[in-house]
Amino acid sequence: MATASLPSDLDRRYGLVRQVVLPGPLPLDGGGSLSPVEIAYETYGTLAPDGGNAILICHALTGDQHVASIHPRTGKPGWWTRMVGAGRPIDPARHFVVCANVLGSCMGSSGPASVDPASGAHWGMAFPVITIRDMVRAQGLLLDHLGVARLRAVVGGSMGGMQALSWPATFPDRVEAAVVIAATARHTAQNIAFHEVGRQAVMADPLWRGGDYYASNEPPAAGLAVARMAAHITYLSEAGLTEKFGRRLQSREAKSFGFDADFQVESYLRHQGIAFVDRFDANSYLYITRAMDYFDLAEEHGGRLADAFRAVPARFCLVSFDTDWLYPTTESRRIVHALNAAGARASFVELSSPYGHDAFLLDSPELNRVVDGFLRADG
Template structure:
């Protein structure tokens, strides 16, 4: 897929240096905003999206027509409310919804970047977000918030810009990617690259798309977003539109049909090369590792208040990962709140109807606003 024309976009006024040593020349950033910026510019909330998310956090998606990916949290009467907040959400660089990425035209050739696009990191994504805030003339956020990869970006933002957010909310996330998660990502990447329609990354120029490989990558990843208890409750071993097994390799079980549906609907809205680049950025993520310093040292001096939230059924980024972040924040003397919520939905609980999560985030944001 070629990137659609986003509702709002800008080209950065300066080039963007990257951790790999290369530079993106005035890259394009696609973003959405909701609400009205206060006269003192103090009510801005930056929402970071996860791996397969985009800037359409609470507005209709231009490809699928579906509601925004976090309407449970963002919207009228929600914890992040356009009546109170100026809400910003941008597509990450490397993405495929209008920000500079492998499907964007390479300025040097006019053809899609494909694998000529530089390898990026979470820190690079945050660097682009900070440049967007500069362009919007927002010096300091009320909150930086995100779940999963969005939580990684929120933590990275707090480290790289310690005085630029009054509060940080990091949900279902980690300070470093584990070997298990790197392994799952590698399975997905290999599925994409093994698809003959991948064409060594130049499928757009060839008029082809590695749909099957990308669908398998999505299926494998989607399993990690769920929990065993949730899968059992929802599907068990129930058969799909049949009374007996087929003794073949069709989708006999409901869970098989569900995963196939998840895979095939995903390929209509996501670019296969973006999947490679973003998963690689997540794999490289190790907040303390790059500096060689203890994690607590990275948070020293930050003025932000932190809320760290985990779910008891999340095995992708389990509560132990959140506790490690909390321990570092406490050691650094940062104002820190932590809660583990109970949910049968696994990692995806932060995207679903989880009333207790909404209560926690709403209370935390209102307490931050009250300190103004």
């Protein structure tokens, strides 16, 4: 039996965070299983009597379940209030919205920072290596608990888009529509390379201690900050960085001829790194980036991407951004071609934005119009 109850009316209205411990077992792609399974989540709106209005939102690498409510650690608004809320494309007045912290993360779901019930200690690096499909299976357990048999739609950007792709491929009878934004069907060598730089930065920090740093309360902050700085560059575009920072100096009239943050862009990246370590776990960063690197939807279905969608009745909406060099438009087109080859219903649009990969998180009226129109369509 699960140890958490269904959301109350108050939870549905205000999106209060909840946590459930499910008995499992959850089979894992790497072998073995996980049991029990902790999942932290938020819900917004009310599930319709026929269960036909549920939308699952999947978050990105460093995201969490606080999609449209105040983050308890940072005090900042939810990460996608531009998309979720009253009058937004995903509206709790029409939809029952679910967003779960992914397996392996550090905001309440089972991961290296959580406690292994068998030992009573933090999992650390003893936590099993996971995949995107494992994350999706865990979300399936949560939806079973919430009484959601079928999703009106699954929506996600970046790693959330990977989950949105994996959902209909894994549970073809449970998904009516998928919105995949700024995502890919598999990581390229360049994607893996950037992640490896970040992982090595974490593991080279003396405070990492092989992942066993929880008792000391001294996490490998310096290594994780560098990892975040390197990754954050990939989320932006050259045009956006030039427009925002150029070669302008930071709080000084001349170069220092030293190694302080002379340039504004250096100061910005250092701030991003420092802020990140206050809200994220280093081991979780290792596990989730590894899950993304292992993601290859074609490989999971015999080596041909179209075969992932052969028996999928869902309709798909693919969105890319013209300045996204992390998951460029060519990756979205590859998915669309596979969907077409499988006979799936698919629409695709490339939007223009100066903000690179992060454009899906920023103010984008065009993206809102695309998602709103797609979700309102009957299919």
